[in-house]
Structures are given as C-alpha cells and as structure tokens.
Amino acid sequence: MSGVTVSAKVNGDAVQYVCPPSESLMDVLRNRLNLTGVKEGCGTGDCGACSVTLDDRLVCSCLVLGAEAEGRAIGTVEGLSQDGELHPLQTAFIDHAALQCGICTPGFLVAAKSLLGRNPNPSEEEIRYALAGNLCRCTGYDKIVRAVQSAAKVMRKQKRS
Amino acid sequence: MPYETDYTNQKFSVIGNRVNRPDGVDKVTGRAKYGADASAAGQLVGKILRSPHAHALIKKIDTSKAEKLPGVKAIVTGDDFPDFTGGNRSLMDTLENCMARGRALYDGHAVAAVAAVDAQTANQALKLIKVTYKKLPHVTDVDEAMKPNAPIVHDWIRTAGVDPAPTTASNISQRNEFGHGDVETGFAQADIIIEKTFKTEQTHQGYIEPHACLATLGPDGVGELWVTTQGHFTFRNMCASLLGLDVAKLKVTSSEIGGGFGGKTHVWMEPVALQLARKSNRPVKLVMTREEVFKATGPTSSTSVDVKIGAKKNGRITAASAELRYQSGAFPGMWGMLGAMTSFACYDLKHVKSVGYDVLCNRPKVAAYRAPSAPMAAFGVESVIDLLAAELKMDPVEFRIKNAAKKGTQASYGPVYGPIGIGPTLEAVKNHPHMKKRLGKNQGRGVACGFWFNFGGQTCTDLNIGIDGSVNLTVGTVDVGGSRASLALIAAEELGVDYDQVRVTIGDTSSLGHNDTTEGSRGTFSSGMATIFAARNAVDVMKQRAADTWGIPVDQVVWEEGVARAKGRQNSNLPPLSLKEIAAKSPRTGGPIAGHNEVVADGAGVSFASHICDVEVDPETGSTRVIRYTVVQDAGKAIHPDYVEGQFQGGAAQGIGWALNEEYIYGDDGTLQNAGFLDYRIPVCSDLPFIDTEILEIPNPNHPYGVRGVGETSIVPPLAAIGNAVSNAVGVRMTHVPMSPPRILKAIEDAQ
Numbered sequence: 001m002s003g004v005t006v007s008a009k010v011n012g013d014a015v016q017y018v019c020p021p022s023e024s025l026m027d028v029l030r031n032r033l034n035l036t037g038v039k040e041g042c043g044t045g046d047c048g049a050c051s052v053t054l055d056d057r058l059v060c061s062c063l064v065l066g067a068e069a070e071g072r073a074i075g076t077v078e079g080l081s082q083d084g085e086l087h088p089l090q091t092a093f094i095d096h097a098a099l100q101c102g103i104c105t106p107g108f109l110v111a112a113k114s115l116l117g118r119n120p121n122p123s124e125e126e127i128r129y130a131l132a133g134n135l136c137r138c139t140g141y142d143k144i145v146r147a148v149q150s151a152a153k154v155m156r157k158q159k160r161s
Numbered sequence: 162m163p164y165e166t167d168y169t170n171q172k173f174s175v176i177g178n179r180v181n182r183p184d185g186v187d188k189v190t191g192r193a194k195y196g197a198d199a200s201a202a203g204q205l206v207g208k209i210l211r212s213p214h215a216h217a218l219i220k221k222i223d224t225s226k227a228e229k230l231p232g233v234k235a236i237v238t239g240d241d242f243p244d245f246t247g248g249n250r251s252l253m254d255t256l257e258n259c260m261a262r263g264r265a266l267y268d269g270h271a272v273a274a275v276a277a278v279d280a281q282t283a284n285q286a287l288k289l290i291k292v293t294y295k296k297l298p299h300v301t302d303v304d305e306a307m308k309p310n311a312p313i314v315h316d317w318i319r320t321a322g323v324d325p326a327p328t329t330a331s332n333i334s335q336r337n338e339f340g341h342g343d344v345e346t347g348f349a350q351a352d353i354i355i356e357k358t359f360k361t362e363q364t365h366q367g368y369i370e371p372h373a374c375l376a377t378l379g380p381d382g383v384g385e386l387w388v389t390t391q392g393h394f395t396f397r398n399m400c401a402s403l404l405g406l407d408v409a410k411l412k413v414t415s416s417e418i419g420g421g422f423g424g425k426t427h428v429w430m431e432p433v434a435l436q437l438a439r440k441s442n443r444p445v446k447l448v449m450t451r452e453e454v455f456k457a458t459g460p461t462s463s464t465s466v467d468v469k470i471g472a473k474k475n476g477r478i479t480a481a482s483a484e485l486r487y488q489s490g491a492f493p494g495m496w497g498m499l500g501a502m503t504s505f506a507c508y509d510l511k512h513v514k515s516v517g518y519d520v521l522c523n524r525p526k527v528a529a530y531r532a533p534s535a536p537m538a539a540f541g542v543e544s545v546i547d548l549l550a551a552e553l554k555m556d557p558v559e560f561r562i563k564n565a566a567k568k569g570t571q572a573s574y575g576p577v578y579g580p581i582g583i584g585p586t587l588e589a590v591k592n593h594p595h596m597k598k599r600l601g602k603n604q605g606r607g608v609a610c611g612f613w614f615n616f617g618g619q620t621c622t623d624l625n626i627g628i629d630g631s632v633n634l635t636v637g638t639v640d641v642g643g644s645r646a647s648l649a650l651i652a653a654e655e656l657g658v659d660y661d662q663v664r665v666t667i668g669d670t671s672s673l674g675h676n677d678t679t680e681g682s683r684g685t686f687s688s689g690m691a692t693i694f695a696a697r698n699a700v701d702v703m704k705q706r707a708a709d710t711w712g713i714p715v716d717q718v719v720w721e722e723g724v725a726r727a728k729g730r731q732n733s734n735l736p737p738l739s740l741k742e743i744a745a746k747s748p749r750t751g752g753p754i755a756g757h758n759e760v761v762a763d764g765a766g767v768s769f770a771s772h773i774c775d776v777e778v779d780p781e782t783g784s785t786r787v788i789r790y791t792v793v794q795d796a797g798k799a800i801h802p803d804y805v806e807g808q809f810q811g812g813a814a815q816g817i818g819w820a821l822n823e824e825y826i827y828g829d830d831g832t833l834q835n836a837g838f839l840d841y842r843i844p845v846c847s848d849l850p851f852i853d854t855e856i857l858e859i860p861n862p863n864h865p866y867g868v869r870g871v872g873e874t875s876i877v878p879p880l881a882a883i884g885n886a887v888s889n890a891v892g893v894r895m896t897h898v899p900m901s902p903p904r905i906l907k908a909i910e911d912a913q
Contacts, residue, residue: 039369
C-alpha cells in the first residue's frame with residue numbers, strides 16, 4: 001500500500017511523515033514520531049488515553065487518521081511543559097497525587113488543558129463532565145478533580161498578574 | 162545479620178509526609194515508558210488469532226497461505242510449544258491458556274499467533290490462517306456448570322476435597338471448608354435466622370493499559386522480555402519453565418505498569434511473544450487490543466452465594482454459614498476457597514462454617530482482582546447482617562460492633578487475631594459526620610465491612626550510596642500506585658537524609674534476587690521492610706568506616722540523624738561524620754558503601770475497612786447515583802497518606818462500578834457480547850462524588866513501622882454497602898450485582 005505524505009505541526013514544530021491512508025493519528029504519533037506519551041487504552045475512542053488537540057480541538061487520536069492532520073497543528077502531552085517549566089496542570093497533578101499508575105495521565109492533562117482554555121473557572125460538575133471521556137481506573141477521580149481545580153486557580157492568578 | 166521485624170513505635174521525621182512522588186515528572190510529561198512504549202531495532206509485530214467459539218475441538222489449523230504472505234516471519238500454534246512442564250498440571254494449564262492445545266475453551270482463547278514486519282501484514286496473515294473447528298457444548302453460568310448433566314470443561318477433573326474421592330469428571334475442581342464450632346447447635350440457639358441467596362456477575366480489573374511486551378530470544382536460548390507486569394521475577398520463572406529456558410538466561414524488565422489490580426500477575430501472551438521471537442530470531446512486540454484484554458485476560462469470578470446467619474434477640478450472632486460457588490473460567494482456581502476464607506472474617510463467631518466451590522466454565526481463566534473473592538462473599542454476608550439488624554430493630558452499625566472480631570478472636574478461617582481494626586473502623590463510622598447527614602427522597606444509606614489477609618513474601622532489595630551521598634534504592638516490587646515515594650521515604654528515614662536524596666529504581670531480574678509478585682498489598686509492606694533492613698545494613702557499614710577513621714571500636718559509634726557520632730567522654734574530641742563525608746571518603750576507606758537485604762516478609766497484618774455509602778435511586782428509570790461515599794480503613798501505618806487515600810478511593814470506585822454497572826454479558830452461544838469500554842462501562846468522572854477517607858493506624862506488630870498494606874481491602878465493602886444503600890432507598894432487598902437499572906426496576910416491580 002502506498003503511503004500518504006503529510007506535513008503538520010506537532011507541539012509547535014514542523015514535521016513530515018509518510019503513513020498508510022488507514023493508519024490512525026495515534027499510531028503515527030507513537031510509532032512514527034516517537035511521541036509515546038500518547039497512550040493507547042482501547043483504540044475505539046472510549047478511554048481518552050490518546051487525547052491530543054487538533055487545531056485546539058480535543059480529539060481521541062485513535063479516531064483520527066494520520067492523513068487528516070495535513071496542515072494542522074497537533075498538541076500532545078510532550079508539548080505541555082514550556083521553557084523547562086512544567087505546566088501548572090502538571091505541577092498540580094504531582095502535588096495532589098492525582099496519578100497512581102499514570103497511564104491515563106497524559107490524556108487527562110491534555111483534556112484538562114483544553115477545558116481550562118475554554119473555561120478558566122469551571123465548577124466541580126463542569127470539570128467532571130469535561131473529563132468524562134477520560135477513564136482512570138486507579139484514583140476514583142477524586143484527586144484528579146482537586147488537581148484541576150487547583151491548577152485552574154493558579155492559572156487564573158498567573159493571567160491576572 | 163538478621164534484623165528485628167517487630168514493631169518498635171519509633172519516632173519518625175519524614176515518614177507520613179505528603180512528598181511529591183519521585184516518578185511524578187516522568188509521568189506528567191509522557192517520558193515514563195510503559196509496556197507498549199519500548200521498541201527494538203528490527204522488531205516484528207506479533208498478533209494472536211483467537212477462537213470465536215465458547216468451546217470447540219480444533220480439528221485442523223492450516224497456516225500455509227499465511228506463511229506465504231510476504232512479510233510474515235513466524236507463525237506458532239499449540240504444536241510449537243513442546244511440553245516442558247514435567248507433569249505439573251498447573252504449569253500445563255498456564256501454557257494451554259496462552260495457546261490452545263487441540264481444544265478452544267472459551268471465546269477469545271488463543272489458537273495461533275503471527276509475527277510480521279508490520280501490523281497490517283500481521284492482521285492480514287491472521288485472516289489467512291484457516292482453523293477447522295468442531296463446536297462442543299458449552300456452559301458459562303456457575304450454577305448451570307455445577308448441575309450433573311452440564312457440559313464438562315475438562316474430563317480429567319475430579320473434585321478435590323470430597324470424601325470419598327469422586328471417580329467421575331465434574332466442573333467442580335475443588336471444595337474447601339472452613340470454620341469452627343457446630344453451626345447446627347448455634348442455629349438452634351438463635352431467635353432469628355435469615356437465609357438468602359446472592360449472585361454477582363463477572364467483572365474485569367479494567368486497567369487502562371492493555372497487556373504489552375517486547376520479546377527477544379536467540380538460538381542460544383538467551384532472551385530478554387520488556388513487559389507490563391506485577392511480577393517480572395515470576396514472569397521470568399514462568400516463561401523459562403514453559404519454554405525450556407534457563408532462568409538466568411532470560412532477563413525480564415518490568416516497564417512502568419498502567420494498572421494491574423491482580424490482572425497482571427499471570428502470563429497471558431508473553432510466552433507466545435518469546436516463542437515467536439525464537440522462531441523468527443527477531444524481536445517481537447506484542448500488544449493486546451482492548452477486546453483481547455476483555456476476552457482473554459483475568460476477569461474475576463461470577464458467583465452464586467448462600468448465606469445463613471442466626472442471632473439472639475440481644476443482638477449476638479449464634480451461628481453463621483455460607484456456601485460459595487465461584488466460577489474460575491476454563492481452568493481450576495482457588496477463588497471459592499478464598500471466598501470461603503474471607504466471608505466471616507469480620508466477626509467473632511462461636512459457630513461458623515463456610516464451604517467454597519471452584520467451578521469451571523467456558524469463560525476466560527479467572528485471575529486475582531484486588532482482594533480476590535472477598536467482595537462477593539462480603540456482598541452476601543453484609544447484606545444478611547443488615548437484614549438481621551433490621552429484624553432485631555438494631556442499628557446496623559451497633560449490631561456489627563456488638564459482633565465484631567477483636568484481638569484474641571479466632572478467625573473463621575483459622576488463626577487467632579492480634580490487634581485488628583474492625584472494631585475501630587466501625588466506631589469511626591458511628592461517629593462520622595456522614596452518618597448524621599439527613600437523607601432526602603429516594604435516597605438510602607448503607608454501611609458494610611470488609612476484610613483482606615494481605616501478603617508479604619520473598620523480597621530482595623539493594624541500597625547503594627553514591628560518592629556525593631545521594632542514594633540509589635533498587636527494589637524488585639513494581640510501582641503500581643506510588644510505592645517509589647513510600648520506599649524513598651523509608652530509606653530517607655532510616656539513613657537520616659533528605660527524601661530528595663533517594664532515587665528508587667525497579668530492578669530487572671538480573672539485578673536482584675527473586676522478588677515475589679507485587680500482589681496482596683505487599684509492595685510497601687515487604688519492600689518497605691527490606692528497605693529498612695538494607696538501610697540498616699548500609700548504616701552498619703558506615704559506622705565501621707567512621708570507627709576505622711577515628712581508630713576506635715565500632716561499638717563506640719552510633720548513627721543519629723544522618724551522622725556517625727563517637728560515644729563516650731574519651732571520644733568527645735571527635736567531630737561527627739556525616740553520611741556525605743563518609744561517602745566522599747569511601748574510595749579510600751574500603752570502597753563503595755552498599756546495604757543489601759533479602760527477606761521472606763512474614764507477618765503481613767490483616768486489614769479491615771468499613772464504608773458508608775449514600776445513594777439516590779430514580780424510581781422511574783432504576784438508575785442509581787452515589788451521592789456520598791466514605792472509606793474508613795486501618796492502614797497500620799500510612800507511610801505516604803496521599804497514596805494511602807488514593808488506594809482507598811480507587812478501590813471504592815472500582816467497587817461502585819462493580820455494584821452498579823459492570824458485568825460480562827454472554828450470549829446463548831457462549832460468546833462475550835460487550836468486550837469494550839463502551840459496553841462494559843467503568844465509572845467515569847461524572848459518575849462519582851468526592852470519596853472521603855479516614856485513615857486509622859493500628860500498628861501491625863510484625864513490621865518495624867507497623868505497616869499493614871492498604872491496596873486491596875477498599876474494594877471489599879462497596880458491593881454490600883451499595884447493596885444495603887439501594888435496598889434502603891427502594892425498600893426492596895437487592896440480591897444480584899450489578900444493580901443495573903433493569904435489575905432495580907425488576908426488583909421494585911416484583912415487590913409490588
């Protein structure tokens with residue numbers, strides 16, 4: 001099968017890759033671009049572990065074709081920390097012990113960042129519904145919700161100053 | 162030199178602090194490498210062909226077309242796994258579960274495997290393998306499987322534990338009985354007796370990371386396996402035994418593990434990956450799909466349980482008995498036995514008897530799931546306890562307190578308890594503000610207790626002190642939920658150094674002696690114990706170095722807060738030597754400073770919890786919402802309270818999913834109908850409230866810090882706590898888990 005040549009931006013950097021037309025963006029990111037922070041939990045869009053942003057829209061990368069990313073900007077967990085500083089969400093997840101095994105963490109961070117971009121001051125309920133597409137089997141979500149609340153507060157403060 | 166394991170009530174300086182976990186940055190940046198995240202030059206992709214039938218003879222497997230497909234490098238079937246088991250039936254069961262040998266025993270049973278240059282080619286090759294099946298009668302329900310005319314899963318099984326020994330085949334692999342006293346005498350003394358039957362459906366551990374490994378195995382019999390596992394040493398031994406390899410020639414490295422909960426304690430496809438690697442002489446990466454995880458890896462038992470408890474009007478239980486029928490999948494298990502052992506462990510009973518049956522069905526081989534077998538037994542027992550309390554017009558918490566086991570009680574499964582936490586957790590529940598919250602319309606509250614044994618086992622740990630005084634701790638238990646942080650705290654406590662000075666690594670199988678699988682809530686208990694002793698070993702070395710430096714006998718040297726001090730007035734001119742100073746001088750004082758320990762960590766402390774749950778049931782739809790949940794559990798000692806709370810909350814959440822939603826649904830044809838996260842729905846963030854926790858610390862007398870282990874008990878009470886809450890909300894006793902909307906509606910309708 002002949003491949004499709006794709007030019008896209010990943011975490012701000014220009015990339016080019018060739019993939020079969022049927023290959024998912026998740027497989028491209030993991031296997032061709034070595035961005036293994038993108039996790040596969042189901043391959044059917046049910047768990048959110050492979051969450052990335054595509055032109056600022058939150059998607060399950062297992063449900064997007066690699067070929068569809070032509071000319072678009074992709075954001076993964078690897079792009080969250082900037083200039084050697086952790087993103088406030090990353091810091092909050094560590095401070096609040098919001099991860100146990102950590103396999104769902106990249107997806108949660110990308111989804112939470114997308115939420116806080118749209119809604120800087122979400123209620124507990126809004127957080128819970130915004131993150132309902134991301135499965136975590138370890139934590140019962142308690143400390144994840146608290147971490148997102150705490151990061152949101154930090155980010156609002158940063159924005160004001 | 163052996164070190165003392167007794168609890169000493171020492172004063173802690175860093176233990177109990179909520180420090181940041183050492184692997185936190187790795188895990189929030191995507192840097193941490195899990196099972197599917199490793200690659201090797203020239204690696205092939207492995208894929209497995211699975212049976213579409215619940216039970217079938219495999220008459221022929223024709224791989225000729227697949228072999229001719231360009232890019233296919235190896236194909237294996239049952240014929241490629243010669244029998245190295247030496248007649249060990251349990252090993253043969255494991256091998257047969259990894260790859261069928263003439264018979265497919267469940268929907269999803271592996272029948273062949275392919276290694277090819279890429280995933281597309283491998284998938285194409287699977288389609289070209291032609292398997293000729295002859296379908297056989299199947300059985301998937303535990304009660305059906307026990308009937309005399311049921312289809313027999315294995316004709317060689319004779320029920321063990323029955324006298325006289327049976328001569329004909331049965332699906333009941335074993336019967337186990339526990340208890341003491343005479344239940345008939347006890348029931349005769351009762352004023353009220355309640356007897357009821359309960360059912361629970363099969364659930365999956367549901368770890369988000371599918372099984373994955375990267376295998377190499379050369380013609381010289383030397384191999385490496387990178388794998389997501391709870392026990393890389395056990396995986397090594399198992400793979401070596403099944404493939405006829407020398408244990409020392411197979412190096413197994415545990416990747417970061419994306420959840421296990423007991424499901425990653427067994428090999429499933431790792432021997433297949435190694436055999437594909439051997440046949441192709443190329444590295445093979447094998448990653449399961451979610452469907453494969455559901456169909457072919459460790460779910461827990463579905464069960465059918467009868468409970469009978471009698472009590473006097475004064476609220477004392479006079480006798481308790483249970484019969485527990487646990488489905489073990491297509492291979493024998495010990496799940497009914499564990500159910501029978503745990504069923505009445507919370508109570509002080511004069512007359513008690515529990516009988517467990519392990520029952521074969523055409524379902525995947527059952528694996529441990531967090532306190533395996535205990536939640537289903539607790540569902541029945543704690544439901545009947547509530548019914549009795551209601552009959553006696555007693556508060557259900559008071560009734561439990563009155564009958565709770567305590568120090569000196571003989572447990573229903575045999576031993577006499579030391580100091581235990583069931584009474585204190587119940588007292589804490591009684592006094593918890595949650596119990597005073599008023600309930601609204603359609604709401605109900607339930608309370609339930611739970612027990613788990615906990616486990617210690619073989620453990621081996623190394624501690625090496627660097628030239629700058631920083632510390633490498635290498636352990637052989639895997640970090641499933643933050644244990645690196647606990648173990649670093651323990652090393653820092655013992656050595657008297659900053660927590661940040663300690664780096665914890667999970668050693669591969671060639672870097673440490675054998676470590677048992679990380680199961681039974683043993684990670685912090687047993688590796689914690691070995692870390693204490695390894696650190697004390699290193700302190701002994703440093704004291705000797707200080708003594709040599711000062712030219713005094715070592716018995717004049719003490720270790721305090723990270724420094725060696727010379728004792729006595731005659732040594733008052735000798736300034737203390739810090740760990741850092743001793744480490745810096747080590748090249749000239751005898752070489753590197755290391756501490757080591759190997760131990761069989763006996764004396765794991767039994768663990769108890771009591772949970773409170775409030776639910777609201779919509780009487781129109783039968784849909785249930787958990788509106789408040791509180792976990793009270795005895796941790797012995799909480800080394801890192803955040804991660805102890807995390808275990809409490811995670812176990813409760815899994816229990817909530819099990820109680821309300823999760824179940825394996827089989828069709829009449831014996832195939833699994835819901836092998837995916839869409840149709841097998843685990844709790845999501847919007848399903849749950851915050852889960853309150855209260856940590857009690859009743860020290861385990863058999864651990865220097867009093868640690869008990871906290872990972873499992875939290876999943877034991879939820880089925881019953883929610884069952885009691887739903888029953889109180891709708892006014893009908895619920896006896897079948899999960900209490901899904903259709904089941905609740907039916908129960909309400911039947912009652913009307």
